[in-house]
Amino acid sequence: MTPLLPAWFGTGHERRAKLFACLAVVCLAIATVGVLAAPSHPRLATDHERPENNTLIALQGYQDDGRAIEVAPDGEIVWEYDETDDVFDLEGLGPDRVQISTADEIPDARCPERYRNDGHANCVRNSLKIVEQSTNETRWEYAWYDVELHEHELHDADHYTTEDGEDRWVMVDMGNDRVFAVDRDKEIVWEWNATDDYEMPDGMGPEADWTHVNDVDRIEPGVFQISLRNFDTVAELRVGDDGSVSLRPVVGPNSFEGGEGPLYEQHNPDRLADDHLLVADSEQDRIVELNADGEIVWTFGGSGTLQWPRDADRLSNGHTLITDSYNERVLEIDENGDVVWEVTTGTLPYEADRLPGEGSADRPTAEEAGLADAGDPGNVVEKYLGYATAISKYVLPNGVGEQFVPLLGGALALLGAAIEGVRWRSNGRLRAWLAQRTDR
CATH class of the missing domain: 1.10.287 (Helix Hairpins)
Incomplete structure (x- = not known):
């Protein structure tokens, strides 16, 4: 033989x-x-139905390569801001102005004294910036320091105005497990601390990742919706005229210990019409819509389609704009669940907003838009191989x-x-x- x-x-x-x-x-x-042979990014990957308007994309990045970009319908970058390490929330405020939630890792020698010998390497400077796009100059900023970059970043902020027309900005402070609002003079006008309503588990230190509060949206005057990621819970903060704050759970077990519930470490819940919620159910690799009773009425995704999505916006035409983080893309799906527009980013995206600002608003529900469930549930190997690939990008050089x-x-x-x-x-x-x- x-x-x-x-x-x-x-x-x-x-x-x-x-x-x-x-x-x-x-x-x-x-x-x-x-x-x-890796292609340049961002890159238009699907072009079946181009949007009419540009899209803002916040790129958290992997190794201090965070940036904010504005992408035209043809996938071309028309604006870029790369003067920071990580970018999380990004919102348009009108012509030539954007609001950016950033986090920068600072060497110990340049940190405030209380963070120089705290047992953590370096510190983080969290900053909410109002940036003029034509010049990239910062026109207003609110910033604070914390012990370290991870699990201590500013992930989200929301601008609103009072009945008297005064500007306010509400922010989530993940490192200190609080939500607070400031005025234009940078004075805190109200504040909620997780310890007001919850008891931290025994043995958990002050710098532990307890609530991982990662999102806040003003729903109506005096009502703010927050995402307690590590509680698998979405809740409302009701703020009185005197600055007092009460908490009302909306969906989830409402405790760090977890329990039965539809969400698993969610990001960026958006309020739709009829008090429905559109949520990036991140650890279950899907987007879900829940009705006012907390029941899932629409799903899209699964590990065969999405990998750790962290944002979803229902557009006025009934389509859904999704930030598929570990697949490094932003995609728009139609009522059948088909991808009609897609941009690959080449690095880790956190969220996307279609200008002039279609996010948490009175957008159509799945029933109103005639949406069908879609996506590939995938399998365990697919899920964890995708996760391992994503983690390697935090460690290995860009592209490798x-x-x-x-x-x-x-x-x-x-x-x-x-x-x-x-x-x-x-x-x-x-x-x-x-x-x-x-x-x-």
Whole structure:
């Protein structure tokens, strides 16, 4: 019988070692080609039905490459702001002005004294900025420091006006588990602390990621909707004229311990018509709409379609704009669940808003828009492989993390080659020793 492999491949451990080595070379070559041939971003990936208006996209990024961009319907960048490490919330305020929620990691030497020797490397400077797009100059800013970048960032803010026409900005302070509002003079006008209504679990330190409060929207005068991510809960804050604040859960178990509920570590809940909620149900890789009773009435996604989505806006035409974070794209789907417009970002997006600002508002419900459930539920392997790929992008240089699968294959093949090589050499030494004993 003709051998399948040349004689020089040897037999047994020698053959397997050489096969693993060849596989490692192939995998690493594929990864190298993938890095060199990676397309530029953002890039228009689907163009079946172009929107009429531009889209604002907040790019959190992976390794201090956060930026804010405005993308035209043809996918071209028409504005960019990259003077920060991470960008989370991004909202249009009218002609030539945007509001940006940012977080910057600051070296210890430049941090306030209380954060220099606190046991954490560096500190974070959270900043809400009003930026003039034509010049990228900051026209107004509210900022504060915290112990570290992760789980201590400013993820969301909302601008509103009082009945007297005075400007207010409400922000979520994740690191201190609070929500607060300031006026134009940067004075705090009301504040809610999670400790007002919840008891922190025993053994959890002050810098632990307790509530992970990540979103706030003014629903109506005196009513603000918040997202308590680690509680799998959406709640309302009701603010009195005297600044007093009371909390009312809307959906979820309303406790850090969790429990039965439709959401799992959600982001950016938006209030629709009839008190429906449109929520990025992030850890379940889907977008859901819930009615006023907290029942799911529409879903889109699954790990075969979305990977850790963190924003969804219902547009006035009934379409839904989705920020699919770990798949690094922003997509618009129609009433059938078909993707009609899509931009790949090349880095981690946090949220997107279609100008002039179609977000949390009196938008049509799934029933009104005639929406059908859609998406691919995927499988466990698909889900965790996508998660591992995303995590690698936080660690590896830009562009390299996208080649996680061939790099993993190459690493495993090299490990296999090393193991089989050791066995081959060990068996060779054993045979030589036995031969010497026989000769005696």
